[in-house]
Amino acid sequence: MRVLTSLRAQLSAPASGGGASSPARDQSLAAAGQLAAGVGNLLFAFALVRLLSPDDYSHFAAFAALYLIVHVLTGSLSAGSAQSPSIVTELRPRLWKIGLATSLILVAASEPIGALIGLPGGLVLALALSAPAASLLAVERGRLYGVGAYRHVVITLVAEPLVRLSLGLVLAAIAGERGAATGIALGGWAALAIAAPESLGPRLGRSARRALRLPLEESASVAIARERTQASALPPSPVLGPTRWTALTFLLLAIVMSQDLLWANRLLPGQEAAIFAVLSTLGGAAAFATSTIPLVLLGDDERPGAFRTALVWATGLGAAALLVVAAAPRLLTTIAFGQRYADVATLALRYVLAMALLGFARVLAARLCSSGAARTSALAVGGVALIQASVIVASSRTADSVATATLIATALLTLILGFLVILRLPPQAVPIVPGDSVDEHRRARRLARTYRRVLEATRAQGVDWLKGAATRAVARTIDTLRAGAGLAIGGPRLARRALQDLPAYLAMARRWTSEISKDRTVRVVAMLTLAALALRVAATRSVWLDEAIAVSQARLGLRDMLESLRYGDVHPPLHSAVLWVTVRVFGTSELAVRLPSIVAGALLIPVLYALGRELYGKRTGLIAAGFATIAPFLVWYSQEARMYSLFMLFGLSAILAQLRIVKRGGRLAWTVYVIATVLMLWTHYFAILQVLVQQGFFAATAWRRRHGSGRPFVRSWATASLFLILLMIPLVPILRDQLVAYGNRGTSFGDVPARAGGTLDPGQQQLSIYALLANLVWAMWGYHSDATMAKLVALWPLGMLFMLFLLGRRHAWVSVLAVAALVGPMIGLFAIGFVKRDLFELRYFAVTAPLLILLMARVITAGFKRGALRVAAIVIVGASLLGGAIDQQTNGANPRIYDFRGALSAVSDIARPTDTVVYAPNYLEPVITYYAPHLRAQTLNPDRQQAAGGRVILLASFLDKKDISGRVGGALGKLRENHRLVRELELPRVKVWVFS
Numbered sequence: 001m002r003v004l005t006s007l008r009a010q011l012s013a014p015a016s017g018g019g020a021s022s023p024a025r026d027q028s029l030a031a032a033g034q035l036a037a038g039v040g041n042l043l044f045a046f047a048l049v050r051l052l053s054p055d056d057y058s059h060f061a062a063f064a065a066l067y068l069i070v071h072v073l074t075g076s077l078s079a080g081s082a083q084s085p086s087i088v089t090e091l092r093p094r095l096w097k098i099g100l101a102t103s104l105i106l107v108a109a110s111e112p113i114g115a116l117i118g119l120p121g122g123l124v125l126a127l128a129l130s131a132p133a134a135s136l137l138a139v140e141r142g143r144l145y146g147v148g149a150y151r152h153v154v155i156t157l158v159a160e161p162l163v164r165l166s167l168g169l170v171l172a173a174i175a176g177e178r179g180a181a182t183g184i185a186l187g188g189w190a191a192l193a194i195a196a197p198e199s200l201g202p203r204l205g206r207s208a209r210r211a212l213r214l215p216l217e218e219s220a221s222v223a224i225a226r227e228r229t230q231a232s233a234l235p236p237s238p239v240l241g242p243t244r245w246t247a248l249t250f251l252l253l254a255i256v257m258s259q260d261l262l263w264a265n266r267l268l269p270g271q272e273a274a275i276f277a278v279l280s281t282l283g284g285a286a287a288f289a290t291s292t293i294p295l296v297l298l299g300d301d302e303r304p305g306a307f308r309t310a311l312v313w314a315t316g317l318g319a320a321a322l323l324v325v326a327a328a329p330r331l332l333t334t335i336a337f338g339q340r341y342a343d344v345a346t347l348a349l350r351y352v353l354a355m356a357l358l359g360f361a362r363v364l365a366a367r368l369c370s371s372g373a374a375r376t377s378a379l380a381v382g383g384v385a386l387i388q389a390s391v392i393v394a395s396s397r398t399a400d401s402v403a404t405a406t407l408i409a410t411a412l413l414t415l416i417l418g419f420l421v422i423l424r425l426p427p428q429a430v431p432i433v434p435g436d437s438v439d440e441h442r443r444a445r446r447l448a449r450t451y452r453r454v455l456e457a458t459r460a461q462g463v464d465w466l467k468g469a470a471t472r473a474v475a476r477t478i479d480t481l482r483a484g485a486g487l488a489i490g491g492p493r494l495a496r497r498a499l500q501d502l503p504a505y506l507a508m509a510r511r512w513t514s515e516i517s518k519d520r521t522v523r524v525v526a527m528l529t530l531a532a533l534a535l536r537v538a539a540t541r542s543v544w545l546d547e548a549i550a551v552s553q554a555r556l557g558l559r560d561m562l563e564s565l566r567y568g569d570v571h572p573p574l575h576s577a578v579l580w581v582t583v584r585v586f587g588t589s590e591l592a593v594r595l596p597s598i599v600a601g602a603l604l605i606p607v608l609y610a611l612g613r614e615l616y617g618k619r620t621g622l623i624a625a626g627f628a629t630i631a632p633f634l635v636w637y638s639q640e641a642r643m644y645s646l647f648m649l650f651g652l653s654a655i656l657a658q659l660r661i662v663k664r665g666g667r668l669a670w671t672v673y674v675i676a677t678v679l680m681l682w683t684h685y686f687a688i689l690q691v692l693v694q695q696g697f698f699a700a701t702a703w704r705r706r707h708g709s710g711r712p713f714v715r716s717w718a719t720a721s722l723f724l725i726l727l728m729i730p731l732v733p734i735l736r737d738q739l740v741a742y743g744n745r746g747t748s749f750g751d752v753p754a755r756a757g758g759t760l761d762p763g764q765q766q767l768s769i770y771a772l773l774a775n776l777v778w779a780m781w782g783y784h785s786d787a788t789m790a791k792l793v794a795l796w797p798l799g800m801l802f803m804l805f806l807l808g809r810r811h812a813w814v815s816v817l818a819v820a821a822l823v824g825p826m827i828g829l830f831a832i833g834f835v836k837r838d839l840f841e842l843r844y845f846a847v848t849a850p851l852l853i854l855l856m857a858r859v860i861t862a863g864f865k866r867g868a869l870r871v872a873a874i875v876i877v878g879a880s881l882l883g884g885a886i887d888q889q890t891n892g893a894n895p896r897i898y899d900f901r902g903a904l905s906a907v908s909d910i911a912r913p914t915d916t917v918v919y920a921p922n923y924l925e926p927v928i929t930y931y932a933p934h935l936r937a938q939t940l941n942p943d944r945q946q947a948a949g950g951r952v953i954l955l956a957s958f959l960d961k962k963d964i965s966g967r968v969g970g971a972l973g974k975l976r977e978n979h980r981l982v983r984e985l986e987l988p989r990v991k992v993w994v995f996s
Contacts, residue, residue: 632782
C-alpha cells in the first residue's frame with residue numbers, strides 16, 4: 001500500500017517547469033502533446049493522399065523527408081539545448097545567419113538541386129522558406145524541455161499541425177504539392193513564434209506573447225538577458241561545448257529514420273516509390289510519437305526513475321502503434337490512404353516495428369549522452385546509418401526490401417545501444433536533484449527503499465523456495481542413484497565416490513552461478529545468445545539435398561536408421577540420433593529438423609565468450625561473441641539440418657576445457673574435456689585432426705612442466721586418454737563398415753555432390769593457395785557469388801599483414817592452443833586434399849570459423865588502445881559481417897543456394913493428375929519426397945516420357961555437372977520433337993520446363 005500511495009502522490013504532483021513533478025507526469029504531458037501533433041500531421045497526410053496524384057504525393061513525401069533532414073536539428077540541437085539550456089543564448093545569432101544563408105543558397109540553386117534530388121524546383125523553394133526557422137525552433141524547443149516548461153512545449157507542438165490542417169490544405173487545393181509544402185513551412189514558423197517570440201525581436205516578441213496569451217511571469221527575453229549577464233562573467237566556450245556529440249548522435253538518429261525514404265524515391269520505380277512513401281507516412285507516426293521522450297529524459301535524467309520511465313513510455317507507445325497496425329492492417333491502410341494502397345498492409349507491421357525500435361534506441365542514446373558516453377553513442381549510430389545506406393543501395397529494388405533494410409538497421413541499433421548502456425553505465429542511484437526540497441528527497445528515498453525491500457523479499461522467498469525444491473529433488477535423485485547402483489553393480493568404489501562427491505559439485509555450481517549472476521557481462525552474453533537464436537530462427541532457406549537425406553533417414557525406425565548409416569553413409573551417428581528424436585517430438589517441418597543446429601549455434605555464443613575471456617579477457621570475449629552472433633558462416637550452418645553446428649560447439653567446448661586444465665587443472669575440467677571430445681568425434685570423423693592437435697599441446701605442456709608438476713599432470717592426461725579410447729571403441733566397427741561400403745560403392749557415392757554449390761569457381765577445382773584463401777574468406781564472411789569471392793580473395797595481402805601482425809606480438813603459452821587448433825586441422829585437410837580434392841572443404845574443419853572470429857576480436861582489442869578507434873573498428877568489422885550475412889542469405893547468385901522449396905511449390909501448383917513429373921539427377925528423390933510427396937514423380941527417362949500422355953514437367957538441378965546437363969539437354973531435345981514448351985521457370989540452381 002505504501003508503494004501505491006507514493007506513486008499516487010508523485011503522479012498528482014504539478015507538471016510545470018521548475019516544480020516537483022515526477023518523470024511519469026512530465027513524460028505523459030510531453031507525449032500527449034506529441035501524440036496530438038502526430039495525429040494532426042497524420043490527418044494532414046491522409047487528406048493530401050486524396051488530394052494529390054500518386055506522383056505528386058511521392059514528391060511531397062520526399063519533400064517531407066527533406067524537411068525532416070533540414071529540421072534534423074530538432075533531434076540534434078534540441079537534444080543539445082535540452083541537456084544544456086544555456087547554449088541557446090550563444091547559438092541564436094549564429095543560427096539566424098546560417099538559416100538565412102541556407103535559404104539564399106536554396107533559392108539561387110533551386111533548379112539544379114531539384115534535378116539532383118529528383119524534386120520539382122518549387123518544392124526546393126518551399127524548403128528554402130522553412131530553413132531560417134528550422135534551427136531556431138530546434139534550440140528553442142529544446143530549451144523548453146531543459147527547463148521543464150512542458151505545457152509551453154505542448155502548445156508549440158500542436159501549433160504546427162493546426163496551421164497545416166487549416167492554411168496548408170487550402171494551399172494544397174490551390175497549388176497542389178507546392179501549396180502543401182508551403183503549408184508545412186508556415187507551420188514551422190508558427191511554432192517558432194510560440195516557442196520563443198523574442199527570437200523575432202524584442203518588440204515583436206512582446207506583442208506576440210500578448211497576442212498568444214502566453215505566461216508573462218518572466219519573459220524569455222528577460223531570462224536570456226539574465227543568462228547573458230551571467231555568461232559574460234565566465235570564459236567563452238565553443239559552440240555547443242560538451243553537447244556537440246549529443247547533437248551529432250541525434251542528427252545521425254534522424255538520418256537513420258529518414259534516409260530510407262530518400263533512397264526509395266531515388267532508386268525505386270514510380271509505383272514502388274509511392275508505396276514506400278505511404279508506408280513511411282504510417283511508420284513515421286510511430287517514430288514521431290516517441291520523439292519527445294529522449295528530450296524529456298535529457299532535461300531531467302538526474303531524477304530517480306527518469307530513465308526507467310522513459311523506457312516504459314517508449315515501449316508502451318511503440319507497442320500501442322504495433323497493436324493498432326496488427327489489429328487490422330488492410331482496413332487501416334485502405335481507410336487512411338485509399339484502396340490503391342491496400343497492398344501496403346503486408347509491409348506496415350514490419351515498418352512500424354522498425355520505427356518503434358528506433359524510438360527505444362533514442363531513449364538509450366539519450367541515456368548514454370547524459371552519462372558522458374555521447375561520443376561512443378555517436379560512433380555506434382553512425383556505423384548503423386552507414387550499414388543501412390549500404391544495404392539499401394546494394395539490394396533494394398522494391399518497397400519490401402527497403403522496409404526490411406530499415407528493420408535490420410533499427411534492430412541492430414537497439415541491440416548495440418542496449419549493450420553500451422549495460423556495459424558502460426553504473427546502476428543509477430537516487431541523487432538529490434538541485435531545487436528539490438528535503439521532503440521531496442526523503443519521499444524519493446522512502447519510495448526507493450520500499451521498492452528495494454519488496455524486490456529483496458520477493459527474491460529471497462523465491463530463492464529459498466527454489467533452493468528447498470532443488471535440495472529435495474537432488475536428495476531424492478542421489479538416493480535413487482545410490483540404490484540403483486547398489487542393486488545393479490554392487491556399488492563399485494568409483495560410483496560410490498562420484499555419488500558422494502555430487503553434493504559438493506552441486507554446491508560449487510550454486511556458488512559459481514551466484515557469482516556470475518552478479519557480473520553484468522553475463523547479462524550481455526545472454527542477450528547476445530537470444531539475439532543469435534532469433535536470427536537463426538528468422539532467416540531461413542530451402543532444405544538442401546544433404547538435409548533431405550538426413551530427414552529421410554530420421555523417419556526410419558531406429559534400427560533401420562542405424563543400418564542405413566552403417567552401410568550407406570560416411571558420418572558418425574550422433575547427429576542422426578539427435579535428429580531421430582527431434583523428428584518424433586517436433587515433426588519434420590524446416591524449423592523442427594533444424595532445431596538441433598539452431599540451438600547449438602546459439603549456445604556457441606556463450607562458449608566463444610568464455611573461450612575469449614579465458615584467453616584474452618572479458619572485452620575480447622564480448623567482441624567475439626558479438627561478431628559470432630551475426631557471422632555469416634556460423635548463421636549458415638546453424639540453419640542446416642546437419643552436424644556442423646554441433647561440431648563447432650563441441651570443438652570449442654573441448655578447447656575451452658583444455659585451456660582451463662592447463663591454467664588451473666581440476667577434475668571437472670578434465671571431465672568436460674573428455675565428454676566434449678567424445679561428442680565431437682561421434683559427430684564428425686575429421687574431428688580427429690583437432691584431437692591430435694590438442695594431444696600435441698598436452699604433450700608440449702607436460703614437457704614444459706617436467707621439472708615441476710609434470711607427474712600429476714601426466715597421470716591425469718593418461719587417465720583422460722584412457723577414457724577417450726574406451727568411449728570411442730563402439731564407434732570403430734561403425735567406421736569400419738562405412739569404409740568398406742564406401743570402397744565398394746565409390747562410383748555411386750561420386751554421383752552425389754560432395755558439397756552444396758557444385759562447381760563454385762574455376763580457381764578451386766585444383767588445390768591451390770586460392771582455395772585455401774577462399775575457405776578462410778568463407779569462414780569469416782560466408783558464401784557469396786563467384787565474382788564477389790574473386791574480389792575478396794584478391795585482398796589476400798591484407799590477410800598476410802594480419803598474420804604478420806599476429807606473429808609480431810608476444811603471446812601467452814595458452815594462446816598457442818587457439819592458433820594451433822585453427823591452423824592444424826586446416827593444414828591437415830589441405831594435405832589430404834592433394835589425394836582427394838573434395839575433402840578440403842571448410843565445413844570439415846568448421847571449428848576454424850569461430851576461432852578466426854576470436855582472433856579478429858583479439859586484434860581489435862590489442863591493436864586499438866583508444867576507445868573511439870576500437871569502437872570504429874568494431875563497427876566496421878560488424879558491418880562487414882552483417883553485410884556478408886545479408887548477401888549470403890538473399891543473393892540468388894550465391895552458388896550454395898538451391899531453391900528446391902520454390903521450385904517444387906511451383907510444380908505442385910501447376911501439376912495436374914494426368915501430368916508426368918520427372919526430375920534429374922536421380923538423387924533429388926529425398927528433396928521431392930520432403931517437399932512434394934503427393935507428386936507422381938519419377939527419374940528422367942526420355943524414351944518413357946515421350947510415350948506418356950498429358951503434359952510433361954521436367955525439374956532439373958546440378959546443371960553445372962557435365963553429365964547431368966548432357967542428359968537433361970538430350971531429354972529436352974527429344975521432348976521438343978513431340979511436345980510444345982509452354983512454360984519455363986528458373987530459380988537459384990533449379991530449372992523447371994513444362995511441355996504440353
